Amino acid sequence: MNRPHRGAAGSRGLGTMEVKSKFGAEFRRFSLERSKPGKFEEFYGLLQHVHKIPNVDVLVGYTDIHGDLLPINNDDNYHKAVSTANPLLRIFIQRKEDADYSAFGTDTMTRKKNVLSNVLRPDNHKKKPHIVISMPQDFRPVSSIIDVDILPETHRRVRLYKYGTDKPLGFYIRDGSSVRVTPHGLEKVPGIFISRLVPGGLAQSTGLLAVNDEVLEVNGIEVSGKSLDQVTDMMIANSRNLIITVRPANQRNNVVRNSRTSGSSGQSTESSLPSSTPNILANLLHGEEESDEEDIVIEDSGEPQQIPKAAPTTESLELLTQIELLHESTQNGFLPSSEMNLNHSAGSISMEFEVPDPERKPLEEDGTIITL
């Protein structure tokens, strides 16, 4: 996205700001007074004017400094866009009827590259009616259903975002037994179940977990064979970003998979556990790295700061070990656990893994339920 005229823009005075606006295949350039950006409605009108689309309802978006596509729909985010634009404010305009909401968002680590292609080639997406309640990104997520495409329909993977809320997680688990279908017929096996939801707690307020739901996995790790205390410890250890896979006691509210998902993922409908590897993967890619809590350090009684990551990342460290392995062949033992899972599964599930992104996104969108 680096344009050659960046330098030119930088050479201008601080008072004006360059705006580059795109609608369909057309670009328009103009400048704004940085100190007096005006109101959003004026800006909206200006855009309609410069693009000569006075009667078309459009959605306005801009790319922020991280490259994320963010909406401009009120004065506040308009001012934010103006104040953070440096040196150039890039505007993307879409017709409201073929707008792709999923292109917006902050959670774009994995899709960053596709932001443009989504916008540039909206034909990739089949048009479908949306019930627009509001822009998802106007709210902070507290929970979501994830990995709908790779899970059997009888299972539900729920992510609770404890981070930033004062609400307690608010649920209890217990031992119990569940019935499984095995080659030898029905078999009673011990399981872990949700036993109670605390009124007003995060778990209850999401509506995604219920009493007597069987807990199958915690952050991608199967709980079968683990004791109640072990599962409790695992959940508490993951409490900042807890992902629980459950088999809901009430199977009537399951997410109905869209028929378009033809063959892109395992269509297993049997009630036994799916092979957990792809699930782990999905989780790790989603959650592990980005959401991992950072420790805090106070140096010399100063201000608390987040502890940064040391220069060698895990990956280069991995390399380090390999090099060491070559040299003295004494060090390398197991790879760290996250890599471990990855390696185990790398061969066997490459198919699931290479599901093209555009295919996946609508799916995810279907599954995502945002609550307050």
Place this chain on the structure above:
Amino acid sequence: MRRFLRPGHDPVRERLKRDLFQFNKTVEHGFPHQPSALGYSPFLRLMAIGTRSGAIKLYGAPGVEFMGLHEENNTVMQIHFIPDQCQLVTLLDDNSLHLWSLKQHSGASELREEHRFTLKGPPGSPPSATQITAVLAHSSREVLYLGTESGNIFVVELPSFKALEDRTITSEAVLQRVPEDYCNRRSCELVEALREHPKNPDQILIGYSRGLIVLWDVQNNKATHHFLGNQQLENLYWQKDGSKFISCHYDGSYTQWPVSSDNRQPEPLENLVPYGPFPCKAISKIYWQTTKNGLPYIIFQGGMPRASYGDRHSISVVHGSQQTAFDFTSRVIDFFIIFSSEPAAEFDDPSAMVVLAEEELVVIDLKTTGWPAVHPPYLASLHCSAITCSHHVSNIPLKLWERIISAGSKQNIHYSTMPWPIDGGTNIAPDPPQRDLLLTGHEDGTVRFWDASGVCLHLLYKLSTVRVFLTDADPNDNMNTLGEDEWPPLRKVGTFDPYSDDPRLGIQKIYLCKYSGYLAVAGTAGQVLVMELNDEDAEHVVDHAEADLLQDQEGYRWKGHEKLRTREGPVRFEAGFQPFVLVQCQPPAVVTSLALHSEWKLVAFGTSHGFGLFDHQQKRLVFVKCTLHPSDQLALEGPLSRVKSLKKSLRQSFRRIRRSRVSSRKRRGASGNASEVQEANAKFDQDTLQEMELAPVQRKIEARSAEDSFTGFVRTLYFADTFLRDSSRHCPSLWAGTNGGTVYAFCLRVPPAERRMDEPVRAEQAKEIQLMHRAPVVGILVLDGRSTPLPEPLEVAHDLSKSPDMQGSHQLLVVSEEQFKVFTLPKVSSKLKLKLTALEGCRVRKVTVANFGSCKTDDYSENDLAVLTNLGDIQIISLPFLKLQIRYPCIRKEDVSGIASCVFTKYGQGFYLISPSEFERFSLSTKWLVEPRCIVNMPEVTSNNHVHNRPGVENTARKSRNSGDYGEDERKSGRLMEHALLNDEKVLKEIQSTLEGGR
């Protein structure tokens, strides 16, 4: 791609791991939990102890030990060695018999179970018909006589356990010639005792519980003598020459009976109630031992006056005018006398008495006047006072070792100098590679120093911290002082004393610097003592300081125990570790962490309220830091455990009383009991199951917050010389980790040695790290530029470690219960981590750096973390890359106290308590392995030992490989001659000449 290499599939590393790591449970130290039976073989000079859990342990010379476990896990009721064999028979409470053998296998002896057998009665007979009450292993080594509850005596062949029905001695046959009126009064009832005639193996003495004693001729299958006792019989003992025997009774009496060919129904010679005339308790076992001077040793168990001394566990030794009733600290399980096993000896000449009590083993020297106790080299009662903590120090310098031993030897002067009398077998294990000390802290305020280098955990020295404090109990109050003319002449023996006068004295943390001899111990009431080793007795004042850990915090009220009161003025200390500084934390909460730096002369201590640093050179408190969270009220109120523990101990003592009542009549209706217990258990299980269904166990899932209780609890303290502020200058530092996941780092300024007394030590907080997962910090470690853990203080000065690399950048390893994290220093940035709980659901309980050497090459070793989790697994994690190397299941996860008691050594071994009195030793290393390796050969008799080596003799059809055995009397030599005749005339001549010479 290389990074997609499958974990653990690097063949080179895998091979190396095999050379480095290996898990073994090697030996059990201490005293067996709940012993239930004792046996001794004078021939092998081995002792056997059976337990309620079905274990059987053999002990001989120090280092010679064997262990076996019955599959059934039932109580071992009796142990009988087969005479002159490497075999023994055990009787369990399920009425099964088991034959065990010591066999040589790849150069060492092993204990193995060979056969098992349950006596079957005729169809339709009640279970009591075959309930075994007495066992006689006949000297022919071919048969076992089994006395039963029904009064019948069954004979089974060895080793096949084939029942010889034609040889059964029925009670009807026995009663044939008994006078009518005696018969009517009492039936035979159960067989209490079976004793073989010392001279004539064809005669066995049968004692029935109602008092009838019969001498039975095995050859002719009939009774030759009847002894009509009229007291309930407890036991029998033959005198050495077979002319008399002695019976002991339920009413506390014993009776001597003559055996002669002219009187078939003799009257008793003497009937005596030693502690009469008032009603006495039963004498359950008796020995009559002859000596040269004519005065016999009469040794009997029990017999105390019922009303005043009925609760004593006593064994009385009577020798002429000398009489002592040894008063044991716990119930006597059984005892035996070691006497002359010289075959030609005319007299028994007892040398030692070995008593197995429920909680300890006591050996009394009968040769030395005053009958002092012998210090056992093994089977130490670790739980004399309950163990509250342990600390292991590897590789003790010889100098310190000798000084500790010398201090200990001054404490042991009241012990006998007799060499250990149970000396069978040969220890062939290599000498321990280094001198290791295991220090155990106890509830009564003592620290015991154990030699943990080898198989025998041996008490070297006992340190008491009680003298520093004023306690309710006067230390001079000696329970043992009894007047000269006391009757009965009771004398307390043994060290088991589980009742602490003051729980505040309990030792909680120990740190010993092996180079300087400085020792720091900390206890339950916030007391921290710093001690120095002194080879002489000394009297001095202990400097006293107080550390107010709450500082300016207000509104707190400590509801726990008071601090200990200290003794004013100088205190006399015996040679050994003598305290010179006492720091008392305020509030006096239990000390939860302790660190000592002997080079900087600093001691750091932490409680649930905060931590402090004390300069023990200048005797000055350097600083305190309160770690309390303002909302944490619980931490302030102090432990309520005292109330709880009182309740618990009351409950336990009641249980103990009940148990001893149940087990005092040892075998009555054992089978009935068992089924009752089973039934009760089943009912209990059902009840609990129902209860569970009513109210299922649930666990709350909640993120930890800063407001949780006991977040300020200081879990770990660590001194390090590292780069705390900038990367150019390193400085001494103190690190502390709390229960709430906080790490504090203080920069210390320690004046140089020459100005050490003049300038104060200064400390300044440099860093505070809050782990966001807030799990308790259980370990802090700094790795040097080569990623090697920093050496211990003074280690470098003693040339025992390379000096740390101060050029490269240091790293900080923080171990929480949930994660391992490596940070860079001096700027704290996170480098790598290993999540444990999030992935496996287990938590770190113990962690240590251990050095693992390769068993293949001497020049390779590496440092790894040895980790014990709450599930009882041991994991080895590599440094500095934090990769899981290997995992072993070690302790059952339900065994919480076992997990809590675990202590690792610096070289990949460890100890944990498997019972209050036993440490299990385990090894993770291929190189450092301490396990018993010993050999038991058939003893040789000097006069004709060459016979022993003749293959012809060894291969004789009879099971007596030990043709070298001379036997204790003519009977055996007779047998021997038979053998010799079969094989070698020359040998025969030699034997004959020896025998003649002997006469």
